[in-house]
Amino acid sequence: MNHSRVNDLYNRHYGGLFLFIVVLAIVPFFVNSFFLSVLILVGLYAIVTTGLTMLMGYAGQISLGHAAFYGVGAYASAVMTGTHGMPGIVGVLVGVILSIVIAVLIGIPTLKLKENYLALATLGFGIIIFTFFKELKEITGGLNGFFGIPSFSLFGFSFDTDLKFYFLIWVLLIIGILFSKNVIDSRVGRALRSIHGSDIAANSIGVNIQQYKLKVFVLSAVYASVAGSLYAHYVTFINPNLFTAMESINFLIMVVIGGSANIWGGMIGAIVYVLLNELLKDIVPVFFPNVGGEFQIVFFGVLLVAILIYMPQGLAPTLGKLWGRLVGRKSKKQAVTGPPNADATVGGSK
Amino acid sequence: MSKRLLEVKGLTKAFGGVVAVSEVDFHLNQGEIVAVIGPNGAGKTTLFNMITGVLPPTSGQVFFDGKELTGKQPYQIAEAGITRTFQNLQVFENMSVIENVMTGVHCRLKTGFLQAGLRLMGVKKEEQQAFDIAMSCLEKVGIADLAFEPAEVLPYGNQRLLEIARASASSPQLILLDEPMAGLNPQESRQLVDIIKKKREEGMSFLFVEHDMETVMGISDRIVVIDYGKKIAEGTPAEIYENEKVIAAYLGTEDEEEAI
Ligand SMILES: Nc1ncnc2c1ncn2[C@@H]1O[C@H](COP(=O)(O)OP(=O)(O)OP(=O)(O)O)[C@@H](O)[C@H]1O
Ligand SMILES: [Mg+2]
Numbered sequence: 001m002n003h004s005r006v007n008d009l010y011n012r013h014y015g016g017l018f019l020f021i022v023v024l025a026i027v028p029f030f031v032n033s034f035f036l037s038v039l040i041l042v043g044l045y046a047i048v049t050t051g052l053t054m055l056m057g058y059a060g061q062i063s064l065g066h067a068a069f070y071g072v073g074a075y076a077s078a079v080m081t082g083t084h085g086m087p088g089i090v091g092v093l094v095g096v097i098l099s100i101v102i103a104v105l106i107g108i109p110t111l112k113l114k115e116n117y118l119a120l121a122t123l124g125f126g127i128i129i130f131t132f133f134k135e136l137k138e139i140t141g142g143l144n145g146f147f148g149i150p151s152f153s154l155f156g157f158s159f160d161t162d163l164k165f166y167f168l169i170w171v172l173l174i175i176g177i178l179f180s181k182n183v184i185d186s187r188v189g190r191a192l193r194s195i196h197g198s199d200i201a202a203n204s205i206g207v208n209i210q211q212y213k214l215k216v217f218v219l220s221a222v223y224a225s226v227a228g229s230l231y232a233h234y235v236t237f238i239n240p241n242l243f244t245a246m247e248s249i250n251f252l253i254m255v256v257i258g259g260s261a262n263i264w265g266g267m268i269g270a271i272v273y274v275l276l277n278e279l280l281k282d283i284v285p286v287f288f289p290n291v292g293g294e295f296q297i298v299f300f301g302v303l304l305v306a307i308l309i310y311m312p313q314g315l316a317p318t319l320g321k322l323w324g325r326l327v328g329r330k331s332k333k334q335a336v337t338g339p340p341n342a343d344a345t346v347g348g349s350k
Numbered sequence: 351m352s353k354r355l356l357e358v359k360g361l362t363k364a365f366g367g368v369v370a371v372s373e374v375d376f377h378l379n380q381g382e383i384v385a386v387i388g389p390n391g392a393g394k395t396t397l398f399n400m401i402t403g404v405l406p407p408t409s410g411q412v413f414f415d416g417k418e419l420t421g422k423q424p425y426q427i428a429e430a431g432i433t434r435t436f437q438n439l440q441v442f443e444n445m446s447v448i449e450n451v452m453t454g455v456h457c458r459l460k461t462g463f464l465q466a467g468l469r470l471m472g473v474k475k476e477e478q479q480a481f482d483i484a485m486s487c488l489e490k491v492g493i494a495d496l497a498f499e500p501a502e503v504l505p506y507g508n509q510r511l512l513e514i515a516r517a518s519a520s521s522p523q524l525i526l527l528d529e530p531m532a533g534l535n536p537q538e539s540r541q542l543v544d545i546i547k548k549k550r551e552e553g554m555s556f557l558f559v560e561h562d563m564e565t566v567m568g569i570s571d572r573i574v575v576i577d578y579g580k581k582i583a584e585g586t587p588a589e590i591y592e593n594e595k596v597i598a599a600y601l602g603t604e605d606e607e608e609a610i
Contacts, residue, residue, distance in 0.1 A: 005481070006478050006481040006482075008498065009446075009448065009449070009477075009481065179467040180467070182467050183463060183466045183467045185477075186461050186477065187455075187461040187466065188461060188462065189466070190445065190452055190453045193442065193444055194442050194445070194456075196444055197441070197443055198440040198441070198442060200436075201440035201441075201442065201516075202453070203403075203404075203423065203424040204402055204403075204427075204428060204434050205428050205433055205454045205456060205457070205517065206425050206428035206429055206433075207456050207457075219463065261444075
């Protein structure tokens with residue numbers, strides 16, 4: 001019946017994506033090695049934030065503990081490949097399985113909580129996992145760190161240069177984004193968004209909200225774990241301080257910068273965050289020779305608050321509109337039928 | 351016609367010391383429109399919350415279509431065939447109008463995370479199916495032309511219609527409407543009455559709370575009257591119209607209060 005119109009529902013045109021992929025494929029050949037390493041870091045973060053965007057942006061569940069899953073992936077890969085000499089994929093899979101188990105155990109009790117408490121609970125969970133990384137010295141090396149993680153290889157192909165690793169990460173990221181996009185543009189995505197919109201209404205029309213919250217929490221943990229595994233292979237040395245609550249908050253900042261209403265938001269947030277961070281590292285010492293990393297913390301704290309106040313949807317919608325203008329596609333859904341006067345009259349019956 | 355669809359037995363809810371609903375019994379037959387009326391704070395919304403699983407009852411039971419629903423989660427009750435609307439609107443403001451209603455089709459579809467993420471066969475078909483069902487629900491309440499608008503920009507009256515479309519999307523046997531006419535102008539109210547009557551002809555049953563007596567008298571087959579949490583009367587509109595307890599209850603209190 002309404003074939004054309006069901007296709008209007010979600011923007012599933014891939015022209016823009018194709019262009020983006022072309023740019024991604026060309027860029028590494030025109031940048032220096034430092035910038036390439038920055039792009040790799042962006043890609044790794046973006047995998048985490050794409051999963052988080054589903055959890056936070058779409059389902060409205062705040063997590064301040066995802067650095068822990070990033071760390072679980074990293075240590076699983078470090079131990080499997082570094083200590084036991086297993087293939088890279090085994091490390092990734094062990095990390096994923098561990099993360100799923102932990103996410104289920106943590107998720108069942110905490111996802112029943114309201115947003116603020118959930119944030120606190122996941123923060124606490126992150127600190128517990130951090131303590132494990134620190135104290136399980138036999139396995140993780142404790143605060144001294146874990147050295148000598150081999151480079152990642154898959155089916156005999158070793159990703160031993162930055163260029164190869166760049167392609168690995170960004171291909172994985174694009175796959176991750178497409179998977180998320182497909183999830184969002186479906187029954188599952190609507191269920192997740194309905195929980196954010198009104199959990200009581202969602203539940204009352206048949207959405208098993210506990211189950212959906214748990215599943216999207218687990219999925220976001222898997223994204224973080226995979227990224228963490230690859231991160232470990234990339235840097236070859238990890239220590240618990242890479243997976244602190246501060247890192248979880250950085251992920252949150254990226255998600256907020258990018259915006260919650262768009263699946264590309266996670267990636268955009270990661271790009272903006274990492275670039276700003278690098279820029280600050282260069283600029284700050286010029287003006288304030290004596291300050292260190294505190295300045296970054298203050299800066300991103302202020303930025304977080306500013307975005308929440310002035311741009312609660314984040315950068316993605318604004319960039320999306322710009323992009324629409326660029327390719328000349330009119331953004332529909334602009335028409336406003338009437339003032340949102342609901343709260344003026346709510347209830348007050350008779 | 352007279353198959354018992356919903357049966358409520360001794361339903362009671364205490365909030366600490368406040369007994370909001372006390373030992374309420376009533377039933378609803380298939381195809382009936384039953385009204386629950388009572389002064390503000392009488393316990394009507396609390397009664398609805400217990401029937402739909404939003405609140406666990408302190409005691410008492412709910413049977414639906416021969417099965418016990420007491421203690422079940424709201425989503426399970428929706429799956430069993432009861433959906434509802436809310437006194438204070440609970441539209442999904444983060445979605446378009448059509449997506450709101452497509453979410454209402456949720457329990458009739460199957461697509462899960464993996465299927466959706468990999469866009470396996472069947473997903474597209476289900477999307478089309480959900481879209482078509484949602485569209486026809488929107489057409490029935492007369493707001494199909496707003497399908498692609500963000501739900502949050504709809505005027506109040508249309509949001510009420512949207513909630514009804516969403517609640518009917520899974521073709522439930524029974525819909526609970528909590529003050530569906532509140533905030534509607536007379537023309538919108540008449541439109542809503544027509545919609546309810548039409549849906550009843552299609553076999554749907556309704557249990558609704560309403561303060562607008564003209565509507566209540568006009569479309570109800572039976573009326574249940576609640577005051578201070580207790581059922582004080584039950585009968586046809588004509589019987590209730592003349593019931594002295596009901597008149598007393600209504601002359602007694604006239605305050606306005608709000609709850610879910
Ligand atoms: N969650 C709650 N906690 C404590 N008391 C509650 C709660 N919900 C309702 N009540 C109380 O229970 C009583 C019944 O409330 P309820 O909302 O069911 O009334 P109502 O008949 O729907 O009223 P109205 O016509 O104003 O909607 C009221 O005294 C109310 O204050
Ligand atoms: Mg009420």
